[in-house]
Amino acid sequence: MRETPRIHLLPDLLISQIAAGEVVDRPASVLKELLENALDAGSSTIQIQLEEGGVKLLRVSDDGCGIAREELVLALTRHATSKIHSLDDLERVGTLGFRGEALASVAAVARVTLTSRQASEGGQGSAAVQHAWRLTADPGATPEPAALLTGTVVEMRDLYYNTPARRKFLKSDSTEFAHGVEAVKRIALAHPAVAFTVSHNGRAGLHLTRSDSRGRAGAILGNDFLAESRSLDVQAGPLRVFGYCALPAYSRARGDSQYCYVNGRFVRDKLLGHALREAYQDLLHGSRYPAYCLFLEIDPATVDVNVHPQKTEVRFRDARAVHQFVFHAVQRLLSSPLATQIAGAPVGNAAPLATTSGGEHLPPPDGAVAHLFLGKTPDRPAWRPASQGSLHIGEPTTTGRYLAFVDAARSPDGQAAALPATAADDTQAPPLGYALAQLHGVYILAQNSQGLIVVDMHAAHERILYEKLKRAFDEQQVTTQSLLIPAVFPAEALDVAAAEEHGEALHQIGFELVPMGPRQLAVKSVPVLLLAGDPAALARALLSDLRAHGVTQLLTARRNEFLADMACHGAVRARRLLSLTEMNALLRQMEETERGDHCNHGRPTWTQLTMADLDRHFLRGR
Template sequence: MPASIQLLPDLLISQIAAGEVVDRPASVLKELLENALDAGSRSIDIQLEDGGVRLIRVSDDGEGIARDQLALALTRHATSKIGSLVDLERVGTLGFRGEALASVAAVARVTLTSRQRGGEGPAHAWRLAGETGAQPEPAALPAGTVVEMRDLYYNTPARRKFLRSANTEFAHCGETVRRIALAHPEVAFSLSHNGRVNLHLAPADLRARAAVILGDDFLGESRPLDAHAGSLRVFGYCALPAYSRARADAQYCYVNRRFVRDRLLAHALREAYADLLHGSRHPAYCLFVDIDPALVDVNVHPQKTEVRFRDSRAVHQFVFHAVERALASPLSAAPFALPAESPPAIAVAPADEPIGASRVPDPPAMRPWPTGQGALHVGERVGRDDYLAFVRSARSPEPETPACEAAEPLLGYALAQLHGVYVLAQNSQGLVIVDMHAAHERILYEKLKRAFDERQVAAQRLLIPAVFAADPLDVAAAEEHAAALEQLGFDLAPMGPRQLVVRSVPALLTAADPAALARALLGELRENGVSQILTTRQNEFLASLACQGAVRARRLLSLAEMNALLRQMEETERSGHCNHGRPTWMQISMTDLDRQFLRGR
C-alpha cells in the first residue's frame, strides 16, 4: 500500500533547504559575510575553529537588528531585502532569499547578538539562541551584529561525514573571504583560525586590495581595464599570457560585486585570450561587470554563483571586445626589474599603453629584408666609432631634428645577434633582448588576420615553382579545392598522380619553404575541410602558417633586418607575446645591470 501524502515538519523542511545553501563551512561563511555587507558594514571580523566546523563567528559594525526582529531573522522566508516582485526583479543586494540563517540554524547551533545604531535601553544589545521557543536576552555589544555558529551538522551526522579535514575546510573558507574582500576593498576584513590571525585587510582601493590578495606579481603582469557602454561597465585587471596558469585557479569574475562562475562570461574571456595562450594554459584575471540589476537575473542558482543576462549576446560581445582590446595594445615602455639579490630570472616587459606617435619613420617591410648594410654579429670587435656608425645607418633618412626633440623608439636600435636566436638592442633604459622567431611569428599572424578579414590576401608568384611528392589524397584535395586555395593566396596544382607544384604563395610568407606551407595547408584541408578553415578554425590555420613563415633560428640578420623587426614589433598588436603565449622580448635596465655587477659599491 503506498504511503499517504503528508506535510513535512518545519525543521525537516529547513534541513532539506540547508542542503542547497549549506554544503560546507565556507557556504555558511559566504552567507554571513553577504548579510554583513548588505547591512552596511565597514569592518568585519571572522573567527574560525577547526576549519569552521566547530565555530564560525562573524562580527560586523553594520546597522544591527532590532530586538523584536531577532526571531524573524532566524525564520524561513523572512528578509528585509525584498518585499515584492518588483524588488525581486531588481535585486541590488548580495543576499535576499531569507533562507540562509534559518537553514544554518537547522543544522547547527546558532546565536545571534545585535544592537541597532542609536538603540536605546539599559543593555542596548540583545542575544537570541536559535532554539525553539528561545527569547532575546540582554547583552553587551557595540553597534552591529555577531552571528555565531557552532558544531555544523551536529544533528545530521550523515552530512558531517562528507566534510573534509579541518585544513581543507579552512582553505575553502579563506578563499571565500578573499573572493568577497576583493569585491569590497573599502571594507576592512580580519580572519583568524584557531586563535591565530591569518589575514588582515585594511580599507583600500581596488589596486591595493588586489595586490594583497592576488600578489604584486599578478599586478605587474596585468593590464588595467575600464570600459563603458550605456549601463554596462567592465573593469579590473587582465593578466598577460606570461602569468597564465596550469589550472583555472586565478580567475575572479564578478557581476554587480557578486562572485560568479558564469559560463557565458567564461567563454567571452576564453575567446579574448584565444590568440595569446597555449591551448593547455588558463588566463588569470580579476574583472567586475556592473550592469543594471533589471537586466540580470541572480535568482537562478541556490548559491547564487550563476546569473542569467537578459541580452546575453550583447554582454558576451562587450566583455570579449573590451578584454581583447586591452590585451591587444602595442608594447609598453615599462621594464621589469631584476631581483635584488640574484640575477637568474629576467622578467618579461609588460605592455600597458600604446607607444607614442613620435618615432622614426616606418622601415621597409619585414620580407624581403632590406639590404645594403653589413651585419654585425656577436664575436666581432667593434669600436665606439663603428657602433655610432651602424646606429646612424640603422635610422631611416629624415630631416635634421634638434637633439632635444628626437624620440628614440621603444625597443631602441639593434646591436647584434646572439647565437642566431636573439636580437640584442640598446634603448634609453638599457638592454633589450628579442626572440626573433617569436616576434616575427606574431607580426606575420596579425598581418595575415588583417588580410583575411579584408579579403585582400596578396599572392606572390614564385620565380621557380616548387615541386614536391604528395600522396594521392593530397593531390585530389588540391584539385578539388583549387578555388579555395586561390582565395587563400596559393596556386597549387597536380603535376602527376603523386606530385604537386606550388606556383604562388601568400606574399607575406615568401620567406617560408613553399612545399612545407603547402603540406601544412593540405593537412588542415584533409582534417578540417575548407569551410572550417575559412570560419571557425581560421585563426588556428593562420597561426600555423605564420609559424611556418617566421624567420628561423640560426639565420644571421643584417642590422637593417633587425631594426625592421624592432620597428614592426612596436606597431603590431599583441606583439609582446607570440601566438603560443610565449614572451617575445624583455628589458634589462642599466640600474639592474649596475646592481648585478656591483657598480657604485
C-alpha cells in the same frame, strides 16, 4: 490494491532542510552567506574562526550596524529580511543578500547562535543600547542578555549533525578549510576597505588589512600577478569595467585565477566568460587559461541576480551589449600600442571606450549596440614601414651615418648598417629604439630612450605575420608567389589524396600542391607573406590540419589557429643572421602591430632593461 498517496503540507523544519540543500552544500557556502550579511550591515572589520574545516565550528564576528532585540527571532525565520520590501526592490537588488533564507537554512542543519548589539536604538542621537542580546535557534527560545561591544556574531556548530547522510559527502578538514579561505578571498577582492581575519583550529590562516583595490589584489593574487597584468578602467554610458588582466605569459594550466564580479558580487557567468575568452583568443591558443580580476558595474535594474540558489549566476537584460562592452574593452587593452606600454602611460586608459575630444566615435565592429563605442585610434608614430622582400623591410624616416656594431662581412646584405645619427638623441628614438646587434642569431638588441630592448625575433615576426595573414583573409586578398623551383617532398597517400580533393580550397588560401607520384607532392606556390618559411614544412602542417579538422573547419571555426600555425612556420627562424636594416624594419613593424608584445602562443616578444636596471646590476653610483 495500492493506496493513493494524499497531498499534505510539509513540516516547517523539513521545508528549511530542503532549502538548506540548495544553499548549504559545505561550510564554505555557509561562510559566504554570513560574510554577505556582514558586508550588507556596513562592517569594516570581519573576523572568521573555523574548527575542523568549519564543520565543528564556524564563527563570523563583525562590527556592523547590528540587529535589534525584537528582530533576532525574525532573523532566523525563513523569508525574513531587511533588504527588500517589494517586487520593485527585487528587480533592482543593491545588496549581496536579499532572500532572507540563509540563516534559517543554516539553522535547519546546524546548531546556530546569534548575538548582536546595535550602536543605538532608533535613529541618530538615540540612546546607546545597554548590552547585546543572544538567541539560539532552538524552538521557543527567547533572546537573553549577552556581552558584545557592537555588531553581530553568528556561531554555527556541528554542521549536518541532524542529517548525517549529508555529512558523509564533506571532504577532509584541510580541503573544507581551503574552500572556506577561497570564499573569503573572493569576497575580500571586491571589498578592499574591509579588513578580514581568518583562523583555523586556533591558528592564524589569513589576515587582510584595509587597503585599496590594487593592494588587495596584490595581497590575494600576489605581486607577480600585478607585475604581469595591465590595469583596466573603461566606462561607456551606464557600464563600467575595471580591474586587472594578466598578460598571456602569466596564463595558467587551470582556470583557477579568474575572478569576475557584477556589482561587487562574485559570479561564474557564461556570457562574461565567453567575452573574456574571445578577447584573449589571439593571444592564447591551446589549453592555457588567462588570469584576471575584473569588476563590472551596471544598473541593478538591468541585471537579474535571482536566478541561482547560490547567486553565482546572473542574467542581463541586454546580454549582447554587456558581452560586446567587456569583449572590446579587454581586447583593446591587450592590443594597446607598444609605444604606450614603453612610455609608462596608464595602459587601461590609452584607448578608452568613449568619445574623442572632437565628439567622434566608432561603433563596435558588428554594430551591436548603439551606445557602446570604441575611441579613435591614437595617431601613428612618424615612422612608417614599407614592403620589401620576405620581411617587408622598411627604412626608418630618420637617416644618417651608421655605426659598425655588426660585422659587414657577416651581414646578409653585405653592408655595415647601424643606428641613424639621431639615435644619439634618445628622445627622438621610436618606442623600440634602433637595432644594435643580434645575439646568437636569436635575439635583437636595440637601444631606446630608457635603455636596452631585447627582442625575440622569431616570436615577434610570428605575431606580425599572423596579423597580416588575418587581414589578408578578411579582405580576401591572399597574394601568392610561384616558386621558381617547386619544393618536392615525400607524402603519405592520404596527404596526396587530400591535396587532390581540396585543391580549390588550398588555392584559395594561397597554396598550390601538385602530386608528383603516389607518394610525392610538390609545392608550386605559397602566400607571399610566408616566403621566408620552408615550403615543404608549411605544406605538411597544412595537410595535417586539413586531415584532422576538414576544410570547412579550417576556414571557419579553426581559421585563426590555422593561421597562427602558418605564421609560426613562416616566421624567420632562429640562427638566421639579419642586417641592421632588417632588424630595424622588424622593430618598426612590431610597433605598428596589434598585440605585438606577445607571439601567437602567448610568449612575450620583447623585454626592457632600463638604465636604472643596468646601473643597479653593475653597482654604479655606489
